[in-house]
Amino acid sequence: MQPGLQPIDDDLVRRLIAGRFPQWAGMSVERLASGGTVNAMYRLGDDMAVRLPLVAGGAQDVVTEQEWLPRLADRLPVAIPEVLGAGEPAEGYPWPWSVHRWLVGEHPDAGVLGEPVLLATDLAGFVAAMRSITLPRAPRAYRGGPLAALDASTRAAIEELRRIPQEGVNCDAAVAVWEEALRTPETEGASAWLHADLMPGNLLVDGGRLTAVIDFGCMGVGDPACDLFPAWNLLPTDARRAFREALDVDDATWKRGRARTLSQALIALPYHRRTNPAMAHNARHVIREVLGEG
Incomplete structure (x- = not known):
């Protein structure tokens, strides 16, 4: 764990479950191994997962998910987390938490995708479905x-990164990509529903196809x-082209999508x-893929 993260262990999760959901x-x-830095994830039995914020900033995310996930589920082409229970602060743990239904699948690896073009089409379908949502009073x-x-x-x-030469980042090229995007006019009136964190660790695949987000x-x-992040954080060139075309x-x-993806990676x-x-x-x-495009 990094410094400043809320300590969470198996015994705490058991106590929280017993106190709030005695039926479970x-x-x-x-505990599930994860590269995530905002939440801890635990498998509960065979069919459930417990999601607990590790930092204060993640607490509102849990509340937002509890409110909006049930309203989005039937509007999207793949599975998304189903909230089975809303936990409350207890046992010295300070924030709300959730129990979700377990979703089957594996995280995709950018280097060994089984069906990259089909996966790109699946991802485009998900992004398009998100963009089509018109629910009012949406969060920013x-x-x-x-x-x-x-x-x-x-x-x-x-x-x-200029001071970390061993990383080998072409910082001048990164500046060029960034400044080109800043000079590009914002699309007038462009606004849509977004997932806004389409990292490989937030995708589940089976047989090379997208099964859940x-x-x-x-x-x-x-x-x-x-929501164009997967073009550079996951998809190879031909699949990236298919994603854009779809x-x-x-x-x-x-x-803007390329620059946003690069910015996140540089930070x-x-x-x-x-x-x-x-x-x-x-x-x-991401840095290699973006800067490699020239």
Whole structure:
């Protein structure tokens, strides 16, 4: 665990379950390995999962999911987490938490996708379905604001990476990609429902095809470019092209999506390079893919 994370262990989860959901007391509890930094996940019995925030900032995400996931489920083409129970602070644990139905599948690996073009089509179908949602009073997506809002943090990350030459990042090329996107006019009136965190660790596949999308803590309305992340954090070139074509993405939105994905990776790499191998590995992959496009 990184410093500052809420301590959570198997015994605490058992006590929380027994106190809030006595019908599930005595079921097996097993912590799931994860590269995530906001929530801990435990398998409960064979058919459920417990999701508990590790940081205060994750508490509102849980509440948002509890409110909105039931309203989104029948509007999307693949499974999403089903909230079976809403937990409350107890046993010294300070935040709300959830019990979800267990979803079967594996996280995709960018280097060994079984059906990359078909997966790209599946992902495009999910993104398109999210964009078609018109539910009122939607939250603002965590990453959905103007690209310029990321300028200071992105440039700071690039300068930090200049001081880590062993990472081999072409920082001048990163600046060029970033500044090109900043010069690209924002698409007038562009706003849509987003998942806003389509990382490989939030996708489940079976037989190479998308079966579920998880972790909706960042969801809400914002710039459609935010849900183009899989083009560079997961898909190879031919599948990336299929993803774009299926969504019919214009040049301006594509440039913003590429820059947003690069920004996230540039910020994540120096922060996670010694503490979270999964996050650092995917950040390096994104940087290579984006800068390799020229």
